[in-house]
Amino acid sequence: MCKGEDKLATPADIGSSNYNEKEAWYFKEEDPFQNTWKPPTNKWQEGILNWLSTQADPKYHPPTEPCGSTNPVWLTIFEPQDKSRINTNDIKVRVKIDTVNNTVKMEVYLDNELKYTINNAPWEVTIPNVSNGKHRIEVKAWDDKGFGGSRNSEFGVNQDY
Numbered sequence: 753m754c755k756g757e758d759k760l761a762t763p764a765d766i767g768s769s770n771y772n773e774k775e776a777w778y779f780k781e782e783d784p785f786q787n788t789w790k791p792p793t794n795k796w797q798e799g800i801l802n803w804l805s806t807q808a809d810p811k812y813h814p815p816t817e818p819c820g821s822t823n824p825v826w827l828t829i830f831e832p833q834d835k836s837r838i839n840t841n842d843i844k845v846r847v848k849i850d851t852v853n854n855t856v857k858m859e860v861y862l863d864n865e866l867k868y869t870i871n872n873a874p875w876e877v878t879i880p881n882v883s884n885g886k887h888r889i890e891v892k893a894w895d896d897k898g899f900g901g902s903r904n905s906e907f908g909v910n911q912d913y
Contacts, residue, residue, distance in 0.1 A: 754819035762818045763850030767826035776814030779804060818852050825893050825901030826850045831876075832889060832907040839910060845889055846876040847903075853895035861890040884910045 753774050754761045761771035779800045804812055831846040832838055843862075849855045858875050860868040868877045875893070890904040907913055 753815060757819040759815045759817050759819035762824055762852045763826050765819065767828070767850060774811075776811050778814060779812075824851055824853070824897075824899045825855070825895055827891055827893055827901050827903040829889065829891060829903050829905045832905055834905045834907070835913045836905075836907045837910075837912050838907055841880070841882050841884070841909060843879045843882045843887075843889070843907075843909070844876065845879065845891065846874075847891050847893075849875055849893050849901075851893075851895045851899070851901075853897045853899065855893055856896050858891060858893040861892070863887055864890070882909050886911070886913055 753759065753772050754765050754770060765771050780797065807813070826849070828848040828850075829845070830848060831844045845860050847858065849858065855873070855875075856871065858870045859866055860870070860877055860879070862879055862882065867879055870877060875891075886906065886908050888904055888906045890902060892900060892902040894900040
């Protein structure tokens with residue numbers, strides 16, 4: 753759960769350690785004959801929900817909605833790793849994007865210059881012919897609700913960082 757909120761932590765909240773662990777129990781019955789009843793009511797689930805409404809312990813009433821977050825898009829750069837040495841001039845950029853919404857765009861910057869815009873997974877690209885020396889990659893991503901996030905990695909090409 754998000755710190756300070758009684759709602760589910762998003763991947764961004766988990767990635768930034770903005771969460772607390774809490775025990776909760778979820779009860780759901782899948783009734784294969786649900787649509788044969790008139791009206792189509794899942795009687796098993798109805799009974800479970802009636803029983804749950806009599807329980808005072810909060811572990812029987814877990815949250816179902818994600819919390820609001822100041823950074824709902826969380827990025828992890830797998831390549832190039834921060835402060836690493838890359839022994840080639842072709843730099844592979846590989847990113848994982850976590851969000852509760854759909855990711856619609858990622859931009860890749862090399863030394864503050866936009867190099868690539870990617871509109872769907874996999875979130876990776878190779879930048880060819882990067883000069884020897886120290887460099888900085890920054891990736892920015894946005895989801896379909898307009899939320900964004902960014903992350904950067906600094907590395908050396910054919911030299912230690």
